[in-house]
Amino acid sequence: MSPNASDIRKSIEQxxxxxxxxxxxxxxxxxVSGSSPPSVFVGSYGYPKVGVGPMVPPIHGDTxxxxxxxxxxxxxxxxxxxxxxxxxxxxQNVSVEQPKGRYIESLQELAMSSNTPDSDIVFHKHxxxxxxxxxxxxxxxxxxxxxxxxxxxxxxxxxxxxxxxxRDLRAEDAVVSLYNSGIEISKIQxxxxxxxxxxxxxxxxxxxxxxxxxDIISKNLVAEILDCPMIDIxxxxxxxxxxxxFSVLLFPHRWIFEMEEAWYAEKGEIxxxxxxxxxxxxxxYPSIAGAYFAAKLGIAEYLKRKxxxxxxxxxxxxxxxxxxxxxxWQVREAIRAAxxxxxxxAETLESGLTMSCRNMSISKNEWLSKGTLMKMLKQKSIAxxx
Numbered sequence: 001m002s003p004n005a006s007d008i009r010k011s012i013e014q015x016x017x018x019x020x021x022x023x024x025x026x027x028x029x030x031x032v033s034g035s036s037p038p039s040v041f042v043g044s045y046g047y048p049k050v051g052v053g054p055m056v057p058p059i060h061g062d063t064x065x066x067x068x069x070x071x072x073x074x075x076x077x078x079x080x081x082x083x084x085x086x087x088x089x090x091x092q093n094v095s096v097e098q099p100k101g102r103y104i105e106s107l108q109e110l111a112m113s114s115n116t117p118d119s120d121i122v123f124h125k126h127x128x129x130x131x132x133x134x135x136x137x138x139x140x141x142x143x144x145x146x147x148x149x150x151x152x153x154x155x156x157x158x159x160x161x162x163x164x165x166x167r168d169l170r171a172e173d174a175v176v177s178l179y180n181s182g183i184e185i186s187k188i189q190x191x192x193x194x195x196x197x198x199x200x201x202x203x204x205x206x207x208x209x210x211x212x213x214x215d216i217i218s219k220n221l222v223a224e225i226l227d228c229p230m231i232d233i234x235x236x237x238x239x240x241x242x243x244x245x246f247s248v249l250l251f252p253h254r255w256i257f258e259m260e261e262a263w264y265a266e267k268g269e270i271x272x273x274x275x276x277x278x279x280x281x282x283x284x285y286p287s288i289a290g291a292y293f294a295a296k297l298g299i300a301e302y303l304k305r306k307x308x309x310x311x312x313x314x315x316x317x318x319x320x321x322x323x324x325x326x327x328x329w330q331v332r333e334a335i336r337a338a339x340x341x342x343x344x345x346a347e348t349l350e351s352g353l354t355m356s357c358r359n360m361s362i363s364k365n366e367w368l369s370k371g372t373l374m375k376m377l378k379q380k381s382i383a384x385x386x
Contacts, residue, residue: 030123030144032088034059035116036151037067040107041089042096042193044205051091052194052203053146054110056119058088063116069186069329073337077242080326084139090121090146096203099195104203106151111190112164114157122148139324159183164196171198175216185297186329189213207290210328214293219281221300225309226255226279233345234352238359239338243321246314246334247356248299251349253311255279258373259295261288262362263318270362272370290328291316298335313353313374315367317360349377 039055057063065071066083075083092103099108110117123144159181163174174197178188193209195201204212230252237248258276265271275286286292295314303309314335346352353374357364368374 053090055087211290218297235343294332
């Protein structure tokens with residue numbers, strides 16, 4: 001029997017308490033010394049004046065894994081939560097309209113770093129450790145208001161530095177340029193957040209910068225595949241991790257994309273969300289939020305590599321085992337992992353849909369009743385799509 005959400009959260013909390021029993025004095029302190037992954041965070045509370053600062057664990061050495069989602073595939077939920085809880089977050093309240101001054105410049109240098117710089121943070125008051133996990137939001141380690149922050153031993157990524165100093169480059173073009181240069185998406189997101197791109201530079205809350213970066217890159221990739229030939233047969237890809245089941249159905253069609261999500265709400269009820277677009281893009285903010293753009297990015301990358309375009313339906317079943325949300329990065333990485341596998345081929349769209357739902361507890365009819373893509377396709381002749 002699979003563990004329920006409550007049991008998983010209790011296990012995570014117990015592991016965290018054991019960690020605190022060893023290292024708790026490092027978290028209830030007026031200072032922290034360690035190697036930043038490197039990591040910066042821009043909050044959204046109080047916008048347009050928000051808490052901005054570095055994230056630093058009380059550990060020296062190579063700490064990059066603690067904030068590098070591209071390397072987290074295959075890790076357990078407990079592993080990932082513990083990575084996040086070990087990062088002490090320092091903050092100073094800064095206006096998003098004024099990303100200037102020595103403090104912000106030091107954070108921009110940190111975001112550009114290609115190594116894990118030594119970091120010494122002094123707080124106005126003692127930080128307090130996280131003692132409970134609510135299951136509603138991604139967890140954080142302790143938070144403290146920064147009095148002083150010093151970083152040393154930084155090795156600047158030259159590609160990012162060149163983009164940073166190009167004040168004539170639009171923010172969207174900077175994001176795409178760095179992505180095409182092979183810079184990790186999570187790295188680009190941090191630089192975007194700390195106000196390093198564009199002509200009129202501003203700080204962007206981290207949660208917004210993640211979605212914006214995925215949106216910019218995926219939109220650029222889709223534009224490149226619109227002139228590519230269509231795939232010639234239905235393909236089904238699947239992947240499971242962290243209590244999430246993903247099915248990706250590609251079918252012969254010009255670019256059209258829908259993502260549907262189902263989750264278990266209170267009293268055993270099932271909640272649904274769905275959003276879709278055609279070649280003109282999506283005309284509203286998705287009801288499933290950043291997961292939409294993260295998944296779209298993974299799909300667009302794959303089609304760009306294959307030099308093909310396709311109709312796309314993604315189904316995501318969020319099981320109770322996904323007890324603690326850890327961010328939309330896991331959607332992007334799950335789609336990438338699914339598309340790295342050999343697909344199951346289907347002769348018809350109907351059989352492809354059946355295969356897509358085969359390992360899910362949500363029935364095919366339930367999925368079809370919640371989305372709009374298949375309803376729209378049925379209004380056309382089958383010859384329009386194959």
